[in-house]
Amino acid sequence: MRSALVPAIAAALLAGGPAAGAVEQPDLAVTVDRSHVRTGLGRQFVIRSEVVRSSSLGAGEDVIVHLNVFSLRPDAYVDPEDWSSERTRYIHVPGGGAVTSVWRLRAVNHGLFAVYITAVPAAAGGAHPVSSPVVIASVASRRTLDTGGVIPLAVGVPSVLLALTLAARRLRRRAA
Amino acid sequence: MHAAGHRPRLRHAWAVVAEQELRDAWLGGRALALIVLFSAFLSVVLYLLATNTALNLLEQREAVTLMSQLGVAVGAILALILAADAVSGERERSTLEALLVSPAPRRAIVFGKLLAALSLWAAAFVVVIPYLWFLGHGIGIAGEAAAATLFVGTMLAVALAGLGMTVSAATDSNRASLSISLLALLALVAPTQLPPAAQSGWAGNVLFRLNPVTAGEHYLGRLLTDGHPWWQDISWLLSPAIAAGVLLAVTAVSAESLGLRGWRH
Numbered sequence: 001m002r003s004a005l006v007p008a009i010a011a012a013l014l015a016g017g018p019a020a021g022a023v024e025q026p027d028l029a030v031t032v033d034r035s036h037v038r039t040g041l042g043r044q045f046v047i048r049s050e051v052v053r054s055s056s057l058g059a060g061e062d063v064i065v066h067l068n069v070f071s072l073r074p075d076a077y078v079d080p081e082d083w084s085s086e087r088t089r090y091i092h093v094p095g096g097g098a099v100t101s102v103w104r105l106r107a108v109n110h111g112l113f114a115v116y117i118t119a120v121p122a123a124a125g126g127a128h129p130v131s132s133p134v135v136i137a138s139v140a141s142r143r144t145l146d147t148g149g150v151i152p153l154a155v156g157v158p159s160v161l162l163a164l165t166l167a168a169r170r171l172r173r174r175a176a
Numbered sequence: 177m178h179a180a181g182h183r184p185r186l187r188h189a190w191a192v193v194a195e196q197e198l199r200d201a202w203l204g205g206r207a208l209a210l211i212v213l214f215s216a217f218l219s220v221v222l223y224l225l226a227t228n229t230a231l232n233l234l235e236q237r238e239a240v241t242l243m244s245q246l247g248v249a250v251g252a253i254l255a256l257i258l259a260a261d262a263v264s265g266e267r268e269r270s271t272l273e274a275l276l277v278s279p280a281p282r283r284a285i286v287f288g289k290l291l292a293a294l295s296l297w298a299a300a301f302v303v304v305i306p307y308l309w310f311l312g313h314g315i316g317i318a319g320e321a322a323a324a325t326l327f328v329g330t331m332l333a334v335a336l337a338g339l340g341m342t343v344s345a346a347t348d349s350n351r352a353s354l355s356i357s358l359l360a361l362l363a364l365v366a367p368t369q370l371p372p373a374a375q376s377g378w379a380g381n382v383l384f385r386l387n388p389v390t391a392g393e394h395y396l397g398r399l400l401t402d403g404h405p406w407w408q409d410i411s412w413l414l415s416p417a418i419a420a421g422v423l424l425a426v427t428a429v430s431a432e433s434l435g436l437r438g439w440r441h
Contacts, residue, residue, distance in 0.1 A: 149310070150223055150226040153307070153310050154219035157219060157306060157307075158216045158219055161211055164208060165205060165208040168202070168203055168208055169205055
């Protein structure tokens with residue numbers, strides 16, 4: 001009996017108290033309003049995240065929320081700053097309440113990407129981050145303008161004006 | 177020489193001066209050369225919009241806005257360049273005296289020259305139309321973009337041409353006149369280079385609203401990119417309208433003291 005009790009107590013203590021290297025999980029959760037986005041290159045899209053504080057104790061908590069983007073394929077380079085100019089926000093989450101953040105992103109690469117939002121209690125000094133589920137962004141390649149159609153206009157207008165300038169110059173010389 | 181009391185009425189005199197100035201600017205080739213450069217610049221931008229990977233992914237509305245904003249800004253600068261040369265150039269070429277002893281009132285001389293400078297903006301607007309049409313006709317905003325470009329651009333062109341004319345009337349050399357005018361213009365355009373955080377704060381907002389160039393460009397962005405109705409952000413056009421009115425009035429006042437030498441003398 002005693003030999004069985006000692007390991008059981010030890011296991012209970014280990015499970016109950018913080019082990020070396022382990023962190024206390026905050027009472028925050030982050031959710032997103034969608035799991036998938038289909039869009040085209042250069043287009044904007046919006047993701048809404050909600051930071052929920054389960055504990056109703058205290059006046060609330062200052063939380064830092066941060067948006068991140070990465071490619072699910074190794075061939076695409078992603079600079080998250082290009083996707084969103086405002087990636088870090090400082091919010092206050094009331095006890096037992098939730099705060100919604102609206103993230104406007106622009107798909108600047110084509111391919112398959114993951115977008116997620118991480119929340120960190122400000123008091124924890126960057127420790128104990130909690131992340132949302134990822135939003136998979138499928139970005140289709142596209143071109144907004146036809147390169148072929150642009151050349152006649154890009155060359156034509158200055159050419160016509162240049163011809164007018166030369167004609168005016170010739171007229172001026174004749175008059176002189 | 178006519179006595180001051182027998183000078184022709186202002187409306188006739190300015191038309192004569194304007195006609196002569198228009199002839200000099202356009203048949204002389206200077207205005208046409210600037211317009212050729214302007215169209216080449218717009219062509220390069222259009223080509224980059226169509227072929228450059230980074231620019232090609234702009235929403236088409238944003239491409240129209242960019243073209244409209246560039247057309248307004250550069251077109252107004254062209255008017256400023258011509259205006260900045262108007263009086264100081266005559267002084268430098270020693271041709272102002274002949275103009276001052278003519279029967280034309282001084283205000284008529286200055287307004288005739290101002291009109292000639294503004295003709296460069298009118299030409300720039302005509303040149304920008306095919307570019308706006310190319311970018312905007314597929315999404316149905318080419319007409320709106322052209323109307324907004326004309327409206328905002330005319331206010332800014334009047335303001336900048338008035339600034340150039342006032343500086344030109346006050347300086348003895350073309351170099352000084354152009355330097356001061358372009359420096360003032362640089363100060364007006366500089367806020368657009370501020371980081372986004374500085375632009376979005378209340379101080380940035382006030383600065384952008386007070387500055388006629390940034391306010392006009394902002395209005396074009398709201399109208400063409402965001403698709404706002406024309407009246408929704410009309411308050412942003414207050415500073416371009418005030419700047420145009422005030423600088424026209426300053427031009428009229430400074431015209432009265434127009435002399436052979438600049439204000440330094």
